[in-house]
């Protein structure tokens with residue numbers, strides 16, 4: 332078995348060293364925790380902040396640099412917390428503000444940074460401003476903080492424009508006036524319970540400046556900015572006209588998204604982030620049409636990182652991957668920002684399942700596919716990603732090789748997009764099933780024994796738990812641990828964006844990374860379905876599957892990535 336290497340054991344103080352490093356975010360590995368599904372300390376079936384806190388040592392030992400927490404704020408949970416009623420409060424289902432403070436402090440003690448989610452495009456319909464705006468009726472000045480408009484048609488029965496919600500159906504909902512008559516409409520690019528803020532209004536801007544400071548004062552190291560490309564809409568909210576259905580991963584320019592005016596907001600946010608010591612960062616969730624448009628969000632006076640959704644959406648095909656890698660690096664060079672890499676998150680089918688299916692099905696699929704093949708490719712894809720220059724995102728459970736749960740019954744699903752799209756899209760619950768930690772029966776250590784989990788965990792997850800994988804050198808967990816330890820220890824895998832492609836057979840990607848001290852890391856990924864023989868370029872460091880040596884050559888099995896040190 333060649334999946335191990337001598338440098339697996341990291342010095343005990345390595346995470347703290349990394350956290351102190353300047354420009355820590357340029358090559359950070361950032362682990363996404365989805366609080367509902369990570370660890371449940373109080374046994375109510377829903378993950379919580381004390382649960383996350385208890386598992387921080389696991390994340391330190393895994394070898395990540397920072398943790399991004401999806402929303403844990405006060406919320407009616409119409410969209411799993413992305414509908415925030417109070418941006419300064421922790422929802423009781425997740426704990427208290429004191430729990431958040433303890434979590435941040437513990438993480439820092441362990442050398443981990445904490446990035447929190449910020450949801451500025453829309454609030455919950457239960458937010459105090461929105462509720463007051465409804466109560467006060469059409470004359471309420473609070474309505475100007477959202478997008479309220481009269482309807483079209485003889486009695487205002489037609490929505491103000493033709494925009495659609497990303498979750499399906501119209502992007503407008505009609506209100507009722509305080510006297511019970513039908514009233515104006517309000518805009519929501521997502522669920523009706525998520526009214527969009529009007530970012531032209533100074534009170535909205537000031538409120539978010541205060542919210543940023545509220546969390547920065549509590550010590551957070553940065554913000555992942557939800558729908559960062561959506562805050563500013565085209566003036567006059569013009570009709571879309573003929574267009575493809577609205578998707579989270581939209582491909583074309585629209586009046587709803589990626590308007591130039593949004594950048595002024597992030598320039599102001601950057602000055603706020605820079606007021607604080609220790610390099611606090613902003614990460615844009617911006618589903619833009621091209622990597623070049625994404626680069627605009629990370630110009631030197633704007634945010635630090637943006638998710639690379641073009642990479643996430645790429646199929647497991649050598650040509651497609653090489654193209655997106657080159658385009659991503661190229662796009663970021665002029666602005667000097669690191670490229671990011673991501674394979675999975677809480678909004679898409681896990682990559683172990685995407686790669687188990689034929690290419691071209693998109694990022695929302697409900698077919699289990701060939702699981703063995705999917706896992707094999709997922710392991711190879713992870714090693715490839717972790718060798719690329721820049722910062723990498725790991726979604727909770729991908730280090731266990733978890734597949735999506737594709738057969739959840741309708742009655743347990745909670746994703747609003749599943750119901751609004753009449754079950755045709757929106758299979759996000761499948762990647763949100765709680766993590767298996769230990770034991771042979773559900774909830775597999777997610778919560779107390781005999782407890783439950785808000786989404787049911789499959790029986791076969793007993794074999795995928797942290798406990799089942801820890802110490803097994805063939806496991807996906809140990810592959811991630813070894814890769815992250817190696818990445819941290821090897822200077823060629825840090826900082827600079829150098830990457831030099833090497834000649835390789837068809838369907839094989841091979842590149843070198845060189846450190847300032849001249850040491851070299853070679854990464855070769857066989858993305859074909861058959862073994863390929865390549866010259867052994869140096870000392871084998873790590874591989875996603877067992878390899879065989881053939882004299883001066885190495886046989887890379889199908890769908891396998893290997894790292895070598897050379898020079």
Ligand code: NOJ
Pocket residue numbers: 410413414450521557558616677678
């Ligand atoms: C993107 C988030 O990742 C997703 O989960 C959410 O539904 C939408 N934004 C709306 O907030």
